[in-house]
Amino acid sequence: MPGNVLFLDLFGGAAGDMLVATLLACGVRLEALQAELSKVDLRGYRLRTERVQRGAFAAVRFVVESDGSAPATAVEHRGHDHGHDHGHSHDHGHAHGHVAAALGLVTASALDPTGGFPGQPWRTWRQIRALIQQAGLAPRVTERALLAFGLLAEAEARVHGMDVEEVNFHEVGAVDSIVDIVAFCIGLELLDVEVVVASPPPMGSGQVYTAHGWIPIPAPATLECLRGWPVRPGLAGMEQVTPTGAALVAALARPGALPAMTVTTMGYGGGTRNPPELANVIRGVLGRPAIDESAREIEVIEAQMDDLVGEDLPSLLDALLDAGAVDAFATPVLMKKGRPGLLVTALATAATVSAVERAFLAAGSSFGLRRAPARRRVLDRWFERVETPIGSARVKIGAEAGERLQAKPEFEDLRALAAESGRTVREVRAMVMAAYASTQPGGPRGV
Numbered sequence: 001m002p003g004n005v006l007f008l009d010l011f012g013g014a015a016g017d018m019l020v021a022t023l024l025a026c027g028v029r030l031e032a033l034q035a036e037l038s039k040v041d042l043r044g045y046r047l048r049t050e051r052v053q054r055g056a057f058a059a060v061r062f063v064v065e066s067d068g069s070a071p072a073t074a075v076e077h078r079g080h081d082h083g084h085d086h087g088h089s090h091d092h093g094h095a096h097g098h099v100a101a102a103l104g105l106v107t108a109s110a111l112d113p114t115g116g117f118p119g120q121p122w123r124t125w126r127q128i129r130a131l132i133q134q135a136g137l138a139p140r141v142t143e144r145a146l147l148a149f150g151l152l153a154e155a156e157a158r159v160h161g162m163d164v165e166e167v168n169f170h171e172v173g174a175v176d177s178i179v180d181i182v183a184f185c186i187g188l189e190l191l192d193v194e195v196v197v198a199s200p201p202p203m204g205s206g207q208v209y210t211a212h213g214w215i216p217i218p219a220p221a222t223l224e225c226l227r228g229w230p231v232r233p234g235l236a237g238m239e240q241v242t243p244t245g246a247a248l249v250a251a252l253a254r255p256g257a258l259p260a261m262t263v264t265t266m267g268y269g270g271g272t273r274n275p276p277e278l279a280n281v282i283r284g285v286l287g288r289p290a291i292d293e294s295a296r297e298i299e300v301i302e303a304q305m306d307d308l309v310g311e312d313l314p315s316l317l318d319a320l321l322d323a324g325a326v327d328a329f330a331t332p333v334l335m336k337k338g339r340p341g342l343l344v345t346a347l348a349t350a351a352t353v354s355a356v357e358r359a360f361l362a363a364g365s366s367f368g369l370r371r372a373p374a375r376r377r378v379l380d381r382w383f384e385r386v387e388t389p390i391g392s393a394r395v396k397i398g399a400e401a402g403e404r405l406q407a408k409p410e411f412e413d414l415r416a417l418a419a420e421s422g423r424t425v426r427e428v429r430a431m432v433m434a435a436y437a438s439t440q441p442g443g444p445r446g447v
Helices: 016-025 030-037 098-102 125-133 139-160 175-190 220-225 243-252 310-322 353-363 411-421 425-437
Strands: 004-009 045-054 057-066 193-198 202-210 213-217 232-236 261-270 281-289 297-305 327-334 340-348 370-375 380-388 391-400 403-409
Touching (some): 016 281, 030 045, 045 261, 175 193, 220 243, 281 380, 297 353, 310 353, 391 411, 403 425
Parallel strands (some): 202 232
Antiparallel strands (some): 297 340, 391 403
């Protein structure tokens, strides 16, 4: 079942904290985000959100700050990088905060390589990868976080001419940047986002003084991450896209305009600064993918078999589904000569019908197939997450023309909650549906 679609309108730019803020504005709960982040063996920080005004827009700001468990630096310098900060301190693998010292915004002692989080070591890509892999996060969260960090590691390696395994992220390896990347991936999972589409980001211009001397804007690692991506001109003298933001967008999204979808919610993630030239926000639009009309047209492929070994049936059905079948099932039938057999049926789209037929003939025992066109009438489908006293679970919604006709808990979530709580699946199902009904006027149809 396809998940949700998220469109990122990179109006003001892209930075890690702005991207996380956008997901919070689209419905992710900070408490749920914190619970998952706590699995990563990273200490010395706390999270908070605040409502801010950026240009004409009310937005959410996501803040990662020291929790005071180590001696504080002279001045908290998060948000004083290149004159156009999105709330990110130094997410560039360079000590870009030195420009802030030159402007008198922070003291030199605040420009430690950990981005304002004292006691934190510099971390290599090898160390960060192990940190994420050992956290026990959801598989898709781990995969997405490693993709984003891997892209950034490769970009830094190309810029500095070094082995990617030994890339030292400096500030990007500090707490706030690791939190931003992992939190964004967690937020996508909490919103059940399967596809991310992003508009071309605006690239500022100019130069900035760093520990490496003067470097151009966009930062070299930013451009490396965005190889192959469409970009557009930004504001002079301002860095609007940071390497962390570029890595998240390039690794996890595809470029494009607002896709066909049914919009469910939208929100604005704001940066730290509020420049007069533009609203420093990302607009997130969350929705359900529009039903592809071609997917309603299907081919029904079937064959009767009286010599298929019973233990081979599951592997045949798996082969059909792996080949792209929309569905595959078997029905007992009485064949010629009074032989009991199975009628195996697969439903396929025009794009997958050839592969499904080949899988049918290879994994089944039939010497031939029947095929006929058919048309499906399907509901729009998506997942919504509800909270119960024993944890959260997904509920699959079916709707037509905006009217909700079905609501069913995801069985795997029910089974997991039942195992954790010691309750039966039936009890958990009742709790989940009661929680869902409390969010719907008149309650849902379907169980």
